[in-house]
Amino acid sequence: MNHEAITLLEAVNLALAHEMEQDENVVILGEDVGTNGGVFRATAGLKERFGNRRVMDTPLAEAMIGGLTVGMAAQGLKPIAEIQFMGFIFPALEHIICHAARMRNRTRGRLSCPLVIRAPFGGGIHAPEHHSESTETLLAHIPGLRVVVPSSPARAYGLLLSAIRNPDPVIFLEPKRIYRASKQPVLDNGAALPLDTCFTLREGSDITLVSWGAMIKETLEAAEQLAEDNISCEVIDVATISPLDMDTILASVAKTGRCVIVHEASRHLGVGAEIAATLVEKALMDLQAPPLRITGYDTVMPYFRLENHFMPNTADIKDAVRQTLEFV
Amino acid sequence: MDTVFEGEIRYRQYLSSQGDPLSALPVWAQQPEWLTHCYRNMVLARTMDNKAVALQRTGQLGTYASLLGIEGIDVPLGLLMHPEDVLIPYYRNHACQMLRGMPMEEILLYWGGDERGNAAEQQGEDFPNSVPIATQSMHACGVATALKIRNEKRVAVTLCGDGATSKGDFLEGLNVAGAWQLPVVFIVNNNQWAISVPRALQSGAPTLAQKAIGAGIRGEQVDGNDAIAMREAIEIALERAREGKGPSLIEAISYRLSDHTTADDATRYRSNDELKKAWEHEPVKRLRTFLHKQGWWDETQETIWQDEVNSMVQSAVERYLATPPQPVESLFDYLYAELPEQLREQREWAMVKAMKGGTHHES
């Protein structure tokens, strides 16, 4: 059993291997996932271990990958498709949205689509054009889908296990900026973490910081630094952005009265907007200041030379916290 | 049963890998001018490419897609397209882009992570690099439709890789080109690999050229390492398209002599033996050997040209490295023809944050 400190990327690999071992219906498909073990190495060693009938290098075609997973899943397989970068998921969306997300509903439960689509996303690694966007909100808007974003090796392992075991389609978005950013011991014991629920990463009393994915790193950093000034931040990792666990966030804000939401994606209609709207609807009386959002701009994700301007940073989060605390 | 259809794909090659003619050469290839010009540009492209990889390795360029192995396709194409034609490239066509007038420093600027590398005025109506695989095939058909509607004697030329031919986009492009008899030329750089996926795993079809048959258009396979064969194939395809005789598909057989990009390590999935063999067929040496044997090129010329090319590349690199980044407001200034009022505030914040003392100030 594995107690080693591993990266988020290795945790993904570990969860995939674990489920392939447990359930022979689990199969992996995608571009470069076999011999190459994925361009980020998320599927490294799996083809060697489980064979090319279960780990399939596909032709280069995302619509086909999306469509294949629908067909496979309806047959009782548990396909895990890798989309090489989230920026290339769009051809598959017709299959995800028009079929995977509604197969159960359309057939009143006769057929279903227990599939996982994994895709690395987000900026900060100086990647080529179209390789750095955070468009999770497009998927989070689709009824019938689950959208899950891990923010640490342990959560990547536990949430991916749940995603694979889940009877419905799950989009599993991997924040590639923190693929190798830090290591954490992960026990390979097959223990899943729950979907549809937030994780409180740090308790605090003055303000609630809500984020997910790679931005958790800056959010925790901000909380750490603000603690030196006696500002006590509660940090919540949303983890499943759809369906969204507002209960945890509402309970926290009932305690702190203030909230800053941090995401890398553009602001307009981002998941932050949904959280803020729900806070206003359900917790107006708890709020001592308007919820603030720290987000990317409503611009095209800049090509990498300017990408740092687009990405929120720790200082932005600290500024927003202070602004919220100063609100009277 | 009656045979209702029969198809055939032919393979075009003039030069052996050793640079010897395999059959009578076209008349134009019996003169030195065009071929030495072509060769010079192949050397220039390769020198630029080596430099770009070196820049990436030293942190002065972003992830870069090497053109090594495509010279025999891109250089003839760049020389043969008319200025008024439209190039709809993928991400490996810098050699062709250079010949269409794009300054080398702009190419470096692009791979250096700067949108201005898509904005060189010399690019005219040419498209920027297409990063989402195969999408450009249909853009080319859209361009060709515009040219056809306006009755212009111009051609849309689009390129993609072997992997790209698996995508619906590519096949949909071929299909509409056939249905509408569009003035478009599709060139597939079949370099045998799509990152780690070998050509054989992309399609059960023995040739990619035969996908043309299903779309009702001309298709042929060409030795993409043979500049003479490539010129012949491209010239015919361009001429036909220009004269309203319809689209063509050229499958150019080449080999990706580099890693997929600088972010890739091809030793993980392909053998050194295969790579070593591929170098025996490469396009630049093949043409040089031919030129030598004809007495059209010699070592002295080679040295002089290499020196000249080195200094051309060096000064382009200097211009590239001296280009300061765009101001932060450029994030907003090209989003729409006119910035919507709603975005003004964000633009202001971005500028304030980038100022000295701001959270995004970069010294």
Ligand SMILES: Cc1ncc(C[n+]2csc(CCOP(=O)(O)OP(=O)(O)O)c2C)c(N)n1
């Ligand atoms: C739609 C889409 N899917 C995946 C990718 C990632 N990707 C970039 S290049 C590439 C392989 C392309 O191979 P090929 O078409 O043969 O062209 P080559 O790079 O070999 O010239 C892949 C999968 C992408 N850019 N776009």
Ligand SMILES: [Mg+2]
């Ligand atoms: Mg290829």
